[in-house]
Amino acid sequence: MPSYTLRINNVKKTVSTDPDTPLLWVLRDLLDLTGTKFGCGKGLCGACTVQYKGNPVRSCTLAISSALEGDILTIEGLSPKEDHPVQRAWVELDVPQCGYCQSGQIMEAAALLSKNENLTDNDINAAMEGHICRCGTYSRIRKAIHLAAGKLEK
Amino acid sequence: MKSTVDRRTFIKLTTAASGALLVGVYLQSCESDKPPAMVHTFSPLIKIDTDGWVTLIAKNPEIGQGVKTSLPMILAEELGAAWNKVKVVQADYDEIYEEQWAGGSYAIILNWDLMRTAGAKVRQVLIQAASKKMNKAVSELSTANGEVRHLKSGDALPFEALLTEATQIPLPEEVEFKPLDAFEIVGKHVPQVDLDTLVNGGMRYSIDIKLPEMVYATVLKNPVHNGGTGTWDDTATRAVNGVIDIVELNNKAYGGRLIGPNSPNFVNGIAVVANTTWAAFKGAEKLKVVWDNDGAQRESSDGLMERFRAQLDHTTVERKDGDITQAQRNAASNYEAVYEVPFLAHVPMEPMNCTVDFREDLCEVWAPTQNPEALQQGLIKLFGLQPEQIKIHLPRIGGGFGRRYYVDYAMDTAILSKKMGRPVKLTWTREEDIKHDWYRPASVHKMTASMDGNGKVSGWRHILANASRKTSLGRDGRPAGTEIDEYEFPAGFIANLQLEYGHVISDVPLGQWRAVGHSATAFAVHSFLDELAFLNKRDPIDYFLEFLGPARMVPVVDEYAFDAGRLIAVVEKVRQLSNWDSSLPKGQGRGFAARKGAGSFIAEVITVSTDKNGKVKILGVDAVVDCGVVINPSGARAQVEGAILDGLSAALYGEITVKDGATVQSNFHDYRWMRMGEMPEMRIEFIENDLPPRGLGEPPLPPAAPALANAIFAATGQRIRKLPIKNVELGT
Numbered sequence: 001m002p003s004y005t006l007r008i009n010n011v012k013k014t015v016s017t018d019p020d021t022p023l024l025w026v027l028r029d030l031l032d033l034t035g036t037k038f039g040c041g042k043g044l045c046g047a048c049t050v051q052y053k054g055n056p057v058r059s060c061t062l063a064i065s066s067a068l069e070g071d072i073l074t075i076e077g078l079s080p081k082e083d084h085p086v087q088r089a090w091v092e093l094d095v096p097q098c099g100y101c102q103s104g105q106i107m108e109a110a111a112l113l114s115k116n117e118n119l120t121d122n123d124i125n126a127a128m129e130g131h132i133c134r135c136g137t138y139s140r141i142r143k144a145i146h147l148a149a150g151k152l153e154k
Numbered sequence: 155m156k157s158t159v160d161r162r163t164f165i166k167l168t169t170a171a172s173g174a175l176l177v178g179v180y181l182q183s184c185e186s187d188k189p190p191a192m193v194h195t196f197s198p199l200i201k202i203d204t205d206g207w208v209t210l211i212a213k214n215p216e217i218g219q220g221v222k223t224s225l226p227m228i229l230a231e232e233l234g235a236a237w238n239k240v241k242v243v244q245a246d247y248d249e250i251y252e253e254q255w256a257g258g259s260y261a262i263i264l265n266w267d268l269m270r271t272a273g274a275k276v277r278q279v280l281i282q283a284a285s286k287k288m289n290k291a292v293s294e295l296s297t298a299n300g301e302v303r304h305l306k307s308g309d310a311l312p313f314e315a316l317l318t319e320a321t322q323i324p325l326p327e328e329v330e331f332k333p334l335d336a337f338e339i340v341g342k343h344v345p346q347v348d349l350d351t352l353v354n355g356g357m358r359y360s361i362d363i364k365l366p367e368m369v370y371a372t373v374l375k376n377p378v379h380n381g382g383t384g385t386w387d388d389t390a391t392r393a394v395n396g397v398i399d400i401v402e403l404n405n406k407a408y409g410g411r412l413i414g415p416n417s418p419n420f421v422n423g424i425a426v427v428a429n430t431t432w433a434a435f436k437g438a439e440k441l442k443v444v445w446d447n448d449g450a451q452r453e454s455s456d457g458l459m460e461r462f463r464a465q466l467d468h469t470t471v472e473r474k475d476g477d478i479t480q481a482q483r484n485a486a487s488n489y490e491a492v493y494e495v496p497f498l499a500h501v502p503m504e505p506m507n508c509t510v511d512f513r514e515d516l517c518e519v520w521a522p523t524q525n526p527e528a529l530q531q532g533l534i535k536l537f538g539l540q541p542e543q544i545k546i547h548l549p550r551i552g553g554g555f556g557r558r559y560y561v562d563y564a565m566d567t568a569i570l571s572k573k574m575g576r577p578v579k580l581t582w583t584r585e586e587d588i589k590h591d592w593y594r595p596a597s598v599h600k601m602t603a604s605m606d607g608n609g610k611v612s613g614w615r616h617i618l619a620n621a622s623r624k625t626s627l628g629r630d631g632r633p634a635g636t637e638i639d640e641y642e643f644p645a646g647f648i649a650n651l652q653l654e655y656g657h658v659i660s661d662v663p664l665g666q667w668r669a670v671g672h673s674a675t676a677f678a679v680h681s682f683l684d685e686l687a688f689l690n691k692r693d694p695i696d697y698f699l700e701f702l703g704p705a706r707m708v709p710v711v712d713e714y715a716f717d718a719g720r721l722i723a724v725v726e727k728v729r730q731l732s733n734w735d736s737s738l739p740k741g742q743g744r745g746f747a748a749r750k751g752a753g754s755f756i757a758e759v760i761t762v763s764t765d766k767n768g769k770v771k772i773l774g775v776d777a778v779v780d781c782g783v784v785i786n787p788s789g790a791r792a793q794v795e796g797a798i799l800d801g802l803s804a805a806l807y808g809e810i811t812v813k814d815g816a817t818v819q820s821n822f823h824d825y826r827w828m829r830m831g832e833m834p835e836m837r838i839e840f841i842e843n844d845l846p847p848r849g850l851g852e853p854p855l856p857p858a859a860p861a862l863a864n865a866i867f868a869a870t871g872q873r874i875r876k877l878p879i880k881n882v883e884l885g886t
Contacts, residue, residue: 001395017430018395025432029370034362035355037552039503040584041435044822047503075355082354090353094345094788097796098218099352100503100552106353125831132822134503134553135218136799137792138833 004064008033009077019065023057024048026064027074035075035103039132046131049104050074056111058130075103078110085151086110089144097135105131109145117149194317196276197325198250199229199269206300206314208235212244212347213251214261215524217502217554218796219851220789221261223346225269227785231339232273232332234280234297235313242347247526247546256524256551257559257666259752259849262785266847274329276320283319284311298338334783334844343788348550360522360549361581363509368577369398371570372434374441375423375590378815379453380661382406382446383422390440391426396433400441401425401573403566408536420562421590421663425570431581438583451661452815455596458621458660459494462598465619465656466492473640476650478604481613485604488613491685493601493678494876497810498594498667499587499825504552506563506582512571517544519568522551524558532561533568555800556666560592588825589817592665593810595620595637599678604650609690611701614648618675619656623664637671643679643749646710647702647718662812668800669852672751676856677805677863677877680747684864685873694746694864695729721750723841724757724778731837732759732776741765742773743868747857752849754781755841758798760834760861764869768884772802772834772862780841781848787840793850794838801858803828809878826880 001016008031015030022041027033027050036059039047043058050059053070078084082091086109089095096102105128112119112127124145133141191203201209210226226242229235245251253264277297284302285292288309295302301310351357376382383404391397403423424441428434482488509520517539523529526546533544551558567580582590597620604613618638636655645651667673687697705719725748729735734744741763748757761773775798784790807826811818819825863874866884874882 017432021430021432025430028362029430029432032364033355034358034364037359037503038361038431038505038581040822042584042821042823045503045584078354082350087353091345091349094343094349094792096218096346096349096352097220097792098503098551098553099348099357100218100359102352103355122831125829128830132503132827132829134501134555134800134827135792136796136828136833138799138828138830139795139836140792142830142833 004068006064006067006072008072009074010071017064019063021064022060023050023062023064023067023072024059027059033074033076037100037103039101045101046108047101047104049107049131051107051111054111054114056108073107075107078106084110085148086113086144088151089148092147093140093144095137095140095144097137101131101133105133105141109141109148113145113148113152117152119145119149194321196279196321197272199272200233200276202313202317204314204317206312207239207241208233208300208313209241209243212242213254214265215256215526215548215551216244217256217524217551217558219256219261219793220346220786221256222348223344224262224785224789225265226347227339227344228266228269229273231337232270233277234299236300237339237344239300244548244550247530247548249541254526256554257556258670259852262847263753263849270331271329274331275325278326278329279320279323280313280316282323283316286319287311287316340785341783341787344786346789357550359504359552360509360520361504361507361552363520363549363579365509365511365577368509368579369427369429369574370431370434371425371427371567371578371580372431372438373403373423373425373566373580373582373586374438374443375421375586376445376447377589377817378445378447378450379663379812380450381422381815382449383424384443384445386424386441386443388441390442391437394428394433394437394440396429397426397437398429399427399574401427401570403569420565425566425580427570427574427578435583447815450815453660453662454813455496455811458658458662458812459596459598461658462596462619462656465658466598466600466617469617469619469654469656471652472636472638472655473645473651473653475645475648475652478613478615478650478652481604481650482602485612486607488602488604489686489689490600490602491682491875493599493681495597495674495677496808496877497596497662497812498804498808499591499810499819500555500557500667501588501822501825501827502553502555502557505584505587507580508564508567509577509579510564510567510571511577512568515543517568518547519545519564520547520549521561521564522549522558523561523564524551524554524556525561528559529561529564532565536565536568537572555668556670557591559666584822585820588819588821590663591810592663594667594673595623595664597637597674599675601678601682603682603686605686605690609686609692611648611686613650614644615652615654616642616679617654617656619658621658621660621662621664623666638675639671640711641714642675644701646708646716661815668797669751669855672749672852672856673804676747676749677859680749680857680860681863681875684745684860684867688867695725695734698746698748699725716750720755720780721748724748724755724780727839727841728757728759728776728778731778731839732761734759741869743865743870745861745864745866745868747860747864749853749857751853751856754779754848754850754853756854756857758854758857758861760858760865762862762865762869764866764884770806770866770879770884772832775834775836777836777838777854778841779838779850779854780843781850781853782843782845783847784840785847790840790850791838794854795836797852797854798836798858799828799833801855802862805859805862805877806879809881
């Protein structure tokens with residue numbers, strides 16, 4: 001099997017796997033970075049969202065052979081002590097219920113805020129549309145993104 | 155109020171741990187200059203160490219309903235612990251805990267008295283120990299913030315200074331509970347435990363377990379419900395890099411289909427074992443199978459619904475009050491309407507998975523299960539194990555909604571681990587999850603009301619026809635119960651009332667879905683009441699309040715009465731909260747429903763607008779909840795929001811159909827649930843009272859569908875009698 005070197009959370013990692021292996025399974029099964037979750041396998045629910053070159057991507061449909069050119073950021077690398085403004089806002093508003101979708105939601109929200117800090121509800125809804133939370137934490141997520149935007153400005 | 159917890163549980167869980175456990179155990183200290191803390195175990199639920207840390211055991215599975223926080227809060231309250239010096243540890247499955255499951259909104263109901271008793275007993279021995287040390291009367295001492303306090307003098311001793319003495323004192327038989335107005339933790343907004351690992355990716359769900367020598371697996375199940383295994387060509391599968399083995403999962407080899415919710419039944423199929431999950435998925439996709447479907451009925455949804463409708467005339471009477479025939483004959487008018495609801499899947503975000511290490515001496519399991527006892531019983535039946543040969547860990551669960559009441563995926567995994575002789579982590583694809591769920595039963599409801607000349611209801615007949623979840627596991631089974639039981643509202647309120655059930659036998663696997671029978675019956679009952687109000691030209695809330703009659707205890711069955719006053723109170727409050735009596739612009743409408751569930755009372759008003767293309771927009775939801783004492787307002791509000799959103803999603807979109815015996819839907823593109831942009835504003839209020847806390851995970855769900863359908867009627871004049879609403883042509 002071919003060998004690939006990826007840059008994940010600022011660390012170089014080398015793995016041997018088939019070229020069509022989705023990044024999700026490289027992270028979870030080969031590198032034990034299990035904060036990134038499997039939800040649907042078809043890019044339909046957002047649970048597996050990570051950042052690639054600063055953009056949110058669905059790692060369940062991104063083949064490893066297409067993820068070699070830029071930095072990959074996962075929930076484990078978002079901040080050294082869960083003190084990213086988005087994570088702080090999530091804690092402050094006690095957002096999660098089961099929590100399973102939250103890594104993906106947080107990675108999407110962090111990418112969104114890195115590009116635009118002045119967000120309306122509609123902006124947030126549009127950016128988060130690809131994420132399903134079966135527990136219904138949507139209103140707390142939306143509030144937390146606004147709260148995190150406020151923390152960024154300071 | 156009679157406690158629902160039996161004596162046995164109290165005695166086991168609130169007496170001192172066995173002698174061996176009573177001896178203090180030293181913890182490894184991280185800091186070399188500090189002596190290690192010694193842990194003193196007071197009971198199976200409470201430990202205190204010499205650094206003052208209190209460890210509380212969370213006994214029930216955490217599926218996102220918040221019990222890992224709320225149950226220890228009750229323990230900490232009665233103990234008088236400082237919440238910021240509490241560590242919460244999730245229990246493994248152990249018979250000592252009893253009632254160690256998640257379902258029916260029962261966690262708080264079953265554990266309120268138990269947690270209070272367990273906490274109070276340890277508080278009392280700490281006070282006794284302090285009494286000697288401080289030379290003060292027991293009656294003058296109390297606990298708070300991790301200390302025993304003498305209020306008169308201001309003296310206080312921290313728990314850790316009392317441990318040696320306290321562990322010598324036997325736990326008392328009788329306890330005195332703290333008065334509710336002295337509560338310092340329960341009733342406060344407490345952020346859930348584990349928030350740090352929930353936001354940094356560190357939380358290990360069952361699907362994240364990794365063991366040495368572990369291999370990965372997935373399954374391809376026969377898509378036809380109640381189909382057999384078959385024959386297959388696995389040449390292409392074996393050619394996939396990383397594929398290790400292909401294993402038949404044939405339930406005939408394990409006694410075949412068995413009846414009952416605790417059955418170890420699993421669905422026939424083929425498993426692929428590999429060195430990564432991806433290799434297993436890829437391998438399973440390449441299997442070429444000829445399934446054996448000789449024993450299957452090969453049903454379709456249309457045909458099944460037709461059979462349910464036909465069964466409305468062939469029923470058994472589940473409850474009979476007065477004389478419905480006479481009431482219908484004497485009525486000024488009789489009004490009839492038929493309502494239909496579809497099958498629903500659960501789709502928790504964490505797909506079905508399990509990890510098992512089946513060794514010679516021990517079968518060790520990590521499972522996202524709401525029902526560990528069923529899992530244990532399943533392993534006993536399948537493999538002839540003894541209980542002590544089974545160890546079940548209960549990692550946090552990525553949602554359940556009733557799906558994980560069933561343990562089929564765990565049985566798959568145990569078979570694979572035994573066969574492979576090493577630990578196996580099984581992960582189902584989302585497609586397998588949707589195609590092999592235990593669905594909320596589809597059903598048909600025929601409602602008939604008999605009224606006098608003023609529209610007052612004198613007779614009520616509700617006939618339900620479906621394939622009951624209680625016979626979900628075999629076509630030969632008879633129902634152990636039905637989705638319409640003797641408690642169904644308005645039993646007790648109407649003198650002439652008849653509840654009937656028509657049973658259809660089907661191969662579609664059926665099970666518990668959030669709020670269980672209420673999710674369907676509430677839609678029929680509360681839509682019908684709205685129709686009656688309209689028919690009689692009355693305001694729906696006025697009509698409902700008259701239907702309930704005065705505030706009183708309404709006897710429903712022996713030893714169970716319905717407190718009409720509490721329902722009336724939430725209805726009156728939601729009327730104010732929603733500005734029900736104010737007018738709305740054209741094209742908008744408000745709908746209402748109110749109901750009791752799991753001991754709690756909920757009233758909801760939903761406001762919608764519809765455009766000329768028939769697109770419904772939910773503008774807002776107002777809900778008033780009386781669940782007794784609110785343990786944790788943060789978690790309680792989250793449960794109400796989530797349950798209402800679930801009810802709305804199901805009403806708008808939720809639909810599983812079957813064709814030629816197989817489920818049609820396969821993933822989130824064709825089994826849609828609401829997204830963030832559709833989340834309406836919710837105004838939620840709780841009634842404050844001192845009544846015992848009741849269930850909250852489910853009760854807010856059932857009123858949502860009828861309130862929404864009634865709002866659409868108010869906005870458009872179009873009555874919704876069949877869910878989901880996405881299939882109804884709405885144009886004005």
